[in-house]
Amino acid sequence: MAGLVTALLAVVALAAVAALGAGAGMAQVFGIYIPYVAVAIFVTGFIKKVLGWASTPVPFAIPTTGGQQYSLPWVKQAKFDNPSTPGQTFIRMALEVLCFRSLFRNTKVDNRPGEGTVGYGSDKSLWLFALIFHYCFLIVFIRHFRFFLEPVPFLVTGVEFVDSILQISVPTLYLTDVFFVVGVTFLLARRLFDSKVAYISLASDFFPLFLILAIALSGIYMRYFAKVDVIAIKQLAIGLVSFKPVIPPNVDWSFYMHFFLVCVLWAYFPFSKLMHLGGVFLSPTRNLPNNTRMVRHINPWNDPSIKPHSYADYEDDFREKMIEAGLPVDKEA
Amino acid sequence: MSKMAPPEELMNVNYSTPSEPWMDVRPEFKPGTFSYPGKPDVLKYLGLPNPRDWSPTEEDWKLPPDWRETIRDGFRELLGKYRSLKVFMDCCVRCGACADKCHFYIGSGDPKNMPVLRAELLRSIYRGEFTVAAKILGKLAGARKLEEDVVKEWFMYFYQCTQCRRCSLYCPYGIDTAEITFLARDLMNRIGLNINWILEPAANCNRTGNHLGIQPHAFKDMMDFLVDDIETVTGRRVEPSFHRKGAEILFITPSGDIFAEPGIYTFMGYLLLFDYLDLDVTWSTYASEGGNFGSFMNDKWMKKLNAKMYAEAKRLGVKYIIGGECGHMWRVLNQFMDTMNGPADFLEVPKSPITGTVFENAKSTKMIHLVEFTADLIKNGKLKLDKSRNAGITATWHDSCNTSRGMGFFDEPRYVLENVVEKFVDMPSQTIREQTFCCGGGAGLNNGEFTEMRLRGGLPRGNALKYVQEKFGVNTMSCICAIDRATLPGLADYWAPGVKVTGLHELVGNALVFEGEEERTMNLRQEDLPGLEGSEEEE
Ligand code: SF4
Ligand code: SF4
Numbered sequence: 001m002a003g004l005v006t007a008l009l010a011v012v013a014l015a016a017v018a019a020l021g022a023g024a025g026m027a028q029v030f031g032i033y034i035p036y037v038a039v040a041i042f043v044t045g046f047i048k049k050v051l052g053w054a055s056t057p058v059p060f061a062i063p064t065t066g067g068q069q070y071s072l073p074w075v076k077q078a079k080f081d082n083p084s085t086p087g088q089t090f091i092r093m094a095l096e097v098l099c100f101r102s103l104f105r106n107t108k109v110d111n112r113p114g115e116g117t118v119g120y121g122s123d124k125s126l127w128l129f130a131l132i133f134h135y136c137f138l139i140v141f142i143r144h145f146r147f148f149l150e151p152v153p154f155l156v157t158g159v160e161f162v163d164s165i166l167q168i169s170v171p172t173l174y175l176t177d178v179f180f181v182v183g184v185t186f187l188l189a190r191r192l193f194d195s196k197v198a199y200i201s202l203a204s205d206f207f208p209l210f211l212i213l214a215i216a217l218s219g220i221y222m223r224y225f226a227k228v229d230v231i232a233i234k235q236l237a238i239g240l241v242s243f244k245p246v247i248p249p250n251v252d253w254s255f256y257m258h259f260f261l262v263c264v265l266w267a268y269f270p271f272s273k274l275m276h277l278g279g280v281f282l283s284p285t286r287n288l289p290n291n292t293r294m295v296r297h298i299n300p301w302n303d304p305s306i307k308p309h310s311y312a313d314y315e316d317d318f319r320e321k322m323i324e325a326g327l328p329v330d331k332e333a
Numbered sequence: 334m335s336k337m338a339p340p341e342e343l344m345n346v347n348y349s350t351p352s353e354p355w356m357d358v359r360p361e362f363k364p365g366t367f368s369y370p371g372k373p374d375v376l377k378y379l380g381l382p383n384p385r386d387w388s389p390t391e392e393d394w395k396l397p398p399d400w401r402e403t404i405r406d407g408f409r410e411l412l413g414k415y416r417s418l419k420v421f422m423d424c425c426v427r428c429g430a431c432a433d434k435c436h437f438y439i440g441s442g443d444p445k446n447m448p449v450l451r452a453e454l455l456r457s458i459y460r461g462e463f464t465v466a467a468k469i470l471g472k473l474a475g476a477r478k479l480e481e482d483v484v485k486e487w488f489m490y491f492y493q494c495t496q497c498r499r500c501s502l503y504c505p506y507g508i509d510t511a512e513i514t515f516l517a518r519d520l521m522n523r524i525g526l527n528i529n530w531i532l533e534p535a536a537n538c539n540r541t542g543n544h545l546g547i548q549p550h551a552f553k554d555m556m557d558f559l560v561d562d563i564e565t566v567t568g569r570r571v572e573p574s575f576h577r578k579g580a581e582i583l584f585i586t587p588s589g590d591i592f593a594e595p596g597i598y599t600f601m602g603y604l605l606l607f608d609y610l611d612l613d614v615t616w617s618t619y620a621s622e623g624g625n626f627g628s629f630m631n632d633k634w635m636k637k638l639n640a641k642m643y644a645e646a647k648r649l650g651v652k653y654i655i656g657g658e659c660g661h662m663w664r665v666l667n668q669f670m671d672t673m674n675g676p677a678d679f680l681e682v683p684k685s686p687i688t689g690t691v692f693e694n695a696k697s698t699k700m701i702h703l704v705e706f707t708a709d710l711i712k713n714g715k716l717k718l719d720k721s722r723n724a725g726i727t728a729t730w731h732d733s734c735n736t737s738r739g740m741g742f743f744d745e746p747r748y749v750l751e752n753v754v755e756k757f758v759d760m761p762s763q764t765i766r767e768q769t770f771c772c773g774g775g776a777g778l779n780n781g782e783f784t785e786m787r788l789r790g791g792l793p794r795g796n797a798l799k800y801v802q803e804k805f806g807v808n809t810m811s812c813i814c815a816i817d818r819a820t821l822p823g824l825a826d827y828w829a830p831g832v833k834v835t836g837l838h839e840l841v842g843n844a845l846v847f848e849g850e851e852e853r854t855m856n857l858r859q860e861d862l863p864g865l866e867g868s869e870e871e872e
Contacts, residue, residue, distance in 0.1 A: 002354075006473055049423070056416040059632070060669055062739075064501040064509060066767045069741030070694055072709055075748075081767070082741040084694075102430070102505045107763055109433040113344040118439065118796045120763035126430060130505075190429075197429040199350040200449055202475040204467075205427050271466050276506055279424035284417045285507035290741060293698040296671045301414055306633055308640035309539045311648055314619050317540070318549050325550035327618065328576045 004192070007206035011214050014264055015257050022256030030256040031236055032245040038263035045270025050278045059299040061292045064285040066105075082290050089289045096286055100134075103127040126190070133183030136176040137212075139163060140219075143174070147237040169224065177220055184213045208274055211265055218258040228252040340828055343789060344796075346442040355450060356457070356477055360489040362389040365785030368492055368528035368778065375532045376525065379539075379634070383525025389488060394481065400524040401479050405462055407520045412463070418516050421508045422459045425449060431500035431510070436771045437493055440789035448500035448510040451490050455517050458483060488526045491517040493786060495775035496629070496661075497734035502767055514776070519631035527630070531777035535626040538638050542621040543588030549618035555591050556616070563601050566859060568851040571608040573616055576649065580615035581686065583646050584703075586657025587623040587815035590836070596818045598857040599658060599836025606707065606838060609716070609845050610687055614655070620645035623662035624815060628669070629777040636673040639665055642700070643674050653683040654700040658836050660733035660814030661775060663702065667740045671698045688713040704813060704837060708745040711752050717846040720755045722853060725863040727756040728840075729798065729807045731821065732769035733814035741767070746813055746837055753844040758805045764797040774820030787820065788827050795828020802829045809833045811840060 022030045067078025081101075083089040095101040108123035142159050146152045164172040188209050191201045222228045232248040233255055239246040269275070281287065288297075315322065315329055322329050337343070351358055367389050376384035387395045397403065412419050431448040433439060438446040445451060453475065460467035460476035467476035477483065496511035521527060534544035541548055547555065556573060564570050574580065586603065590596035607614050620641040627634030646654050656666055671677070680699035683692040690709045695701045710716050730750055736742040743766050751757050764770050773790035788795075801807040810821060810832055818836055825832040843856045854862055 003473060053416055053420050053423075056412070056419050057414060058416045059414060060672055062417065062509065062512065062668055064498055064507055064738050065741035066502055066738075067741055068743050071705060071742075071745060072690070072694075072712070074712060075708075075744045078741070096505070096507075100505055102503055102507065103428075105503055105768075106430050107434075107503075107768075109439055111344065111346060111348075111439070113341065113346075116341065116344065116796075117800065118344070118793060120761075120768075126428065130428075194429065195350045196348075196432045196444070196447065197427070199355065199444055200427045200429060200432070200447065200453065202427065203470075203473045204475060271464070273424065273426045276424045276426050279420045280506050282416065282420050283424070283507040284420075285501055285509045285512075290667075292668050292671060293666075293695040293700070294693065296675050296697050299672050302673060303633070303636070306636050306640070308637055308644050311619050311644065314540075314542065321548060321550040322618075325553045327549055327553055328578075 003201060003203035004206045006203045007210050010203075010207060011210040011261075014211075015214055015218070015261060018257040018260030019253050022260075023253045027247045027251065027256065030260050031247050031251070032240070034260060034263050035240060038266040042266035042269055045267075046275075046278065049270050049275055050282075053279065053282050057300045058284050058288070059301060060284075061288045061290075061297040062284050063288045063290045065290050069290060084289050084291045084294070086289060089287065093281070093287055097280055100127055100131055103130060125186075129183050129186040132179050133187060136180035136183055139176045140174075140180060143176075147234050148241050150234075150238060171223060171227070173224075177216070177223075180216050181213070181220075184209060184216065188213070204272060208265070208268070208272060211261060211268070215258060215261045215265065218254060218261060222252065222254045222258055226252050226254045228255055337785060337788060337827065340795070343440075344792065346440065346792075348442045350444050355444060355453075356472060358445075359482055360445075360486045362489065364782070366493070366783070367489060367786075368530055368780050368783050371525075371527040371529045371532040375529065375536050376527070378536045379532060381522055381525065381527070381532070385525065389485070394485065394526070396481065396484070396524055400484070403523050404458075404479060404484070404520055407523045408459070408462065411516050411519065412459075415512075415516060417509065417512045420506075421452065421513055422456055424506045425452065425456065425508055426505075427453075428505065430503050430505060431508070434500050434503050435494075435510075436497070436499070436773060436793045437495075437786070437790045440773075440792035441786070445486070445490050446493060448508075451494060452508065452510050452513045454483070454486055454490055455513055484521065484524070484526060487517055487521055491521065492528055492778065495734070495771045495773065495778055495790070497771040497775055498738040499734065499768070499771065502738060511776075515628070515631075518629065522631055528777060528780075530780035530783075531626055531629045534777075535630060535634055535638065538622045538626055542617070542619045542641065544622050544624060544626055545588050545592050547588060547592070547621070552591065552618045552621055559591070559597055559601050559604065562857075562859070563604060566601075566855050566857055567605070567847070567853060569605075569608065569847065571604045573604055573607070574614075575616050575618060577615035578649050579651075580649060581613035581652050582615070583620070583642075583649060583651040583654045584614050584616055584657065585620055585623050585642055585654060586703075587659040587662055588621050589624070589815035589819055590657060591621075593819065595822065595834055595839065595858075596815055596836060598839035598842070599818065601857045602836065602838030602840070602842030603657060603703065605842040605845055609847060610710075613686070615649065615651070617645045617649070623657055623659045625662060625665045626777065628661060628665050632673075635665065635669060639670055640674045642670070643677055646677070647679050652681045653695075654680070655683075655703050655706055656700055657703050658813035658815065658838065660735035660816055662735075662815075663742070664735035664739035666698065666700055670700070685709055687715050702742065702745070704742070704746050704749055707838070707841060708748050711749060716841075718753055718841075718844040719846045720753060720844060722843045722856065722862060723754045723840050726754050726809045726840075727758065727805060727807045728754045728809045728811050729758055729760055729801050730765070731760075731772070731794070731810050731812040731817060732765050733812060733817055734769060734771050734775060736813060737767055737769045742813075743767075749837055749841065750811055753840045754809075758801055758807060760797040760801050764793060770794040770797065772814075772817050772820040772824060774816050779816055779820050784823070788824065791820075791824040791828060794821075795824050798825060798832055799829040802832055807832065809835055811835050811837055813837050
């Protein structure tokens, strides 16, 4: 619980800092300096972390095999759960990254001592909500490009069009905004109410959830309630990406709060578990083919000086007994 | 060990979480939940640091004075050598998908047996020692200092993990707690925290060639004994050879198969099959262990013990190697051997002399699984099999963790099994194949003092077995793993009494019909064949 409270307080404090600071004439700081610093931290931190992983050797190919191996020609291989070629492995990875294949397998223990049975029912809720959450995040992310790009690319307008297909409210409601909040809320609720997950949760598990929730809610507030001046914000955004930053007048404090929280997320990202975004591609149990009996995997630090206890020494140790038992030996006594 | 409570009681697992945060819960070393420490003379033989007499139940574990430094340096070294460790330390999101996948958690309810928390035991030190932010934030960020209680907890829980990798299958990032356990054990070995049931077998493997410490002449004696038994059952005198230079094939199997029931029946099955085929195969007493106890210690010993296989193949000048029925042996052979001790350029790509099948899937290691070999024989109609010799058996199949999640070996053994027994049913789908549950005895935990915890960990497998026993009348569980053959009989006696455990080639050996053979009245266990009177009447 300490983790939960701390994380919540931290996010509230951060939001307050931005709301108050921007109101107190520090728009420059929140609109220009902090974003540049945050993005710089994100980019360098992310690259550093990924390079750190990538430069560490993979001494052994240890795929976790999830189906029938490549074997005799008449045995049907589970090509994408137990890939044996780089192409199949690519598909396995794509299924993992795009469809959360492993979470799709999730089960839940159901121990019923009274009936003497233990079951493992399928439990796809985490898969479903994680998928909703991540895809909404992606779409929201893409949608935001309209602020940074002029003209707005077709992809972005297309996504926007579909996202607001229901045409409810003014400005039109984005479906992803709703689902996004639903997704985050589910993930948060799990952390609170599933006792196992609550027990393992740290402040660093709650913090990103609260942060992301705060970002979503502040964004929703800006769009649907404060109805901020979008033209002004776009001016600011384009100024930032073209390295000619300006602070237009009429930007609501709520924007600075939203934007600051996003900056916190960027800066926090490389030092947190959010790096699973990069790590998922580098996990040796998923990104290698199970072909280690066909293709020799090289371990750069393999130590050739490690030798077996030699046969000669073995025979020296047991020669007489071997001869007596009629076992062939290399050297007679 | 205290007397076990009955299964109904053991099933009543308390899954509620303690009120204190996990970092404040100290490990309790109750008999039945830990394995005895490595004996000083064994440590000395293996050249491992800090040999001493000590007990986990005592306060003072006699750690070396500079143990903190040793762990820190070791950790840093491993982080530099294993990308897996680095990624797994950084990427866990504590989603809990792995939490209820571990048989030890399901059977004990101890939250530190949730794979995620097992890994956090190490990760908390990683954060506390190697990451700036967490160092400052401390407990809040899940970081802690390296204290004696921490390594005591490591000893408890990294020797309560059978490295079965079930957790890894469900993790969205493939985080493999078995890998973390492997490396944590490596660290612990550096300060003398190890268990005797791993070290002594490893020492034996090194010196005598097998984990039981059977010396060459005794190995031969045991083989002779089994050859006699085969003669009693079949009337045939099989003639296995040892160290025969120029043989086509070297055969290596776990030594447990020659030593104890029910493994010996599988061993007899091997001998019968080779005799049936008149296979040009030889055995070695020097390389008489398929299993690799080094893989429960660290990468150095894994390599050193495994290296004997190729060394012996080279010395004897064989063309390729066939490996017997074993689990962790095959994890090592499939995923590590070629990397560690290859390339095996002095061997040839395995080609069945009977069917001509070339085993493309082993073209680099040049080592095939006997079950692959046998499945190919059956498919090509090269074996005359009489299922009625296994009459009365309703079999189910236990997928061993290592061949399942470190290989993907499912259909070949089932194909063989279906060809040698009349009735076969699988256990429920979420307990087999890649989702299979551990026997509870892998990775060095098949020792007597650990029985209570092992039987708890055996709950998922035991319960699934009981289910098919009650529903389909299953009375035999077949498997291809020596540790299973040692562990599962006890597990079955406890959770599903009445179910027998067999290796696969025991059943093959029973079913094999030799040309012009005398009629068999017994199976390899020297039990009367059921329904024999019936077959006599027919004649
Ligand atoms: S499933 Fe993977 S990411 Fe989730 S808690 Fe377990 S180890 Fe961590
Ligand atoms: S490898 Fe197996 S025993 Fe170890 S934590 Fe994972 S599920 Fe449990």
